[in-house]
Amino acid sequence: MRPLERLPDGTLRLPALSTAHSHAFQRAMRGRAQRPSRLTPTAAGMAAGDDDFWSWRDHMYALAASLTPESLHAASAAAFRELAKAGVRTVGEFHYLHHQLDGTPYEERTLLANVVIHAARREGLRIALLRVAYHDAGGAEQPAHPAQRRFADRQVDDVLRDVDALRAQWQSDPQVVIGVAPHSVRAVPPEWLTPLCDYASRGAMPFHMHVAEQQREVDQCVAQWGRRPVELLADQGVLSDRFVAVHATHLLPHEARLLGEARALACICPTTERDLGDGLPELGALRAAGVRLCTGVDSYVVVDPIEDLRALETHERLRTQTRVTFQPSDGTPAEQLWREGSLEGARACGFVDTGGSVVVRRDHPVLALVDDEYLLDAIVFGAGCSVVDRVE
Numbered sequence: 601m602r603p604l605e606r607l608p609d610g611t612l613r614l615p616a617l618s619t620a621h622s623h624a625f626q627r628a629m630r631g632r633a634q635r636p637s638r639l640t641p642t643a644a645g646m647a648a649g650d651d652d653f654w655s656w657r658d659h660m661y662a663l664a665a666s667l668t669p670e671s672l673h674a675a676s677a678a679a680f681r682e683l684a685k686a687g688v689r690t691v692g693e694f695h696y697l698h699h700q701l702d703g704t705p706y707e708e709r710t711l712l713a714n715v716v717i718h719a720a721r722r723e724g725l726r727i728a729l730l731r732v733a734y735h736d737a738g739g740a741e742q743p744a745h746p747a748q749r750r751f752a753d754r755q756v757d758d759v760l761r762d763v764d765a766l767r768a769q770w771q772s773d774p775q776v777v778i779g780v781a782p783h784s785v786r787a788v789p790p791e792w793l794t795p796l797c798d799y800a801s802r803g804a805m806p807f808h809m810h811v812a813e814q815q816r817e818v819d820q821c822v823a824q825w826g827r828r829p830v831e832l833l834a835d836q837g838v839l840s841d842r843f844v845a846v847h848a849t850h851l852l853p854h855e856a857r858l859l860g861e862a863r864a865l866a867c868i869c870p871t872t873e874r875d876l877g878d879g880l881p882e883l884g885a886l887r888a889a890g891v892r893l894c895t896g897v898d899s900y901v902v903v904d905p906i907e908d909l910r911a912l913e914t915h916e917r918l919r920t921q922t923r924v925t926f927q928p929s930d931g932t933p934a935e936q937l938w939r940e941g942s943l944e945g946a947r948a949c950g951f952v953d954t955g956g957s958v959v960v961r962r963d964h965p966v967l968a969l970v971d972d973e974y975l976l977d978a979i980v981f982g983a984g985c986s987v988v989d990r991v992e
């Protein structure tokens with residue numbers, strides 16, 4: 601596939617972008633949680649920030665606790681409008697905000713999922729609503745946060761009932777896919793994984809899960825289950841070519857191989873991962889193992905899907921202190937990165953194509969002085985999403 605097409609009218613067409621991992625409500629956090637919430641004095645008398653993923657999560661939980669169906673719709677609409685303008689046609693919404701604040705389901709149990717789907721459709725996006733299963737609230741050493749009651753279900757059957765309902769409600773809309781998403785190994789017990797996976801397999805549905813975003817999650821998993829996260833998932837038989845490991849940050853080489861043997865995808869969310877200080881995934885190992893890659897906007901700290909796909913390569917350069925870290929068997933690195941940010945992301949969401957084209961004007965100032973041969977390289981390595989004129 602040659603992604604870039606030149607048209608006689610002076611425009612360039614590229615496959616529409618996808619973002620396979622989104623939490624739309626977090627769009628309402630933009631600009632927050634960027635100041636120290638905890639300070640530690642240093643020897644020099646300065647105060648140093650002591651924040652990390654877990655202190656960021658407290659901010660996020662406070663937001664999650666405050667949302668109403670109306671404010672969730674407003675946040676989702678703002679998020680999806682920004683994605684659409686940036687060239688995105690397909691979003692995978694990892695949806696875990698299900699219930700009222702005290703944990704009581706809404707009278708219409710899938711109310712909040714439907715709010716998010718309607719917002720996406722209204723902004724012209726295709727959406728995979730990945731209905732999250734969430735059981736445990738936080739693990740042994742941490743008390744549950746009140747917001748987590750909004751995420752949690754008592755039984756796996758409650759999750760599957762909601763997935764059934766969503767599939768029935770949206771079956772006539774080809775722009776909506778329903779998927780299944782166990783939150784993570786810290787929030788879902790192993791015995792839930794098999795029924796969730798069996799259900800998703802019967803419907804050939806996308807099956808997404810946060811995997812090893814934080815070292816602490818890996819350590820907890822080893823302490824509790826005697827297995828690293830991907831080892832546990834392989835033992836439970838849930839890896840497949842519909843499995844999407846979100847983040848895949850702290851893996852050992854044999855875990856990358858387990859994902860690769862299953863032809864699973866890893867959804868990397870570079871602009872969020874760097875904001876949260878998650879660490880750098882070893883993309884060279886994932887690529888060498890045959891893991892397919894795609895990208896996600898995740899927390900909406902930044903919305904620039906071109907920056908997300910570019911960072912697959914540029915972060916790997918930082919990590920390895922080298923340049924041009926891979927050569928695909930077919931095409932250039934820029935072509936492969938665009939494929940990962942478009943077609944692979946759409947596939948991760950259960951669609952077979954990218955659903956449209958991004959249109960870029962050849963006379964855009966970003967492309968001045970660029971030879972025709974290097975147009976896609978220049979867009980991937982030199983442009984932000986403001987280069988996008990429209991999606992068709």
Ligand SMILES: [Zn+2]
Nearest residue numbers: 623694810898
């Ligand atoms: Zn996430």
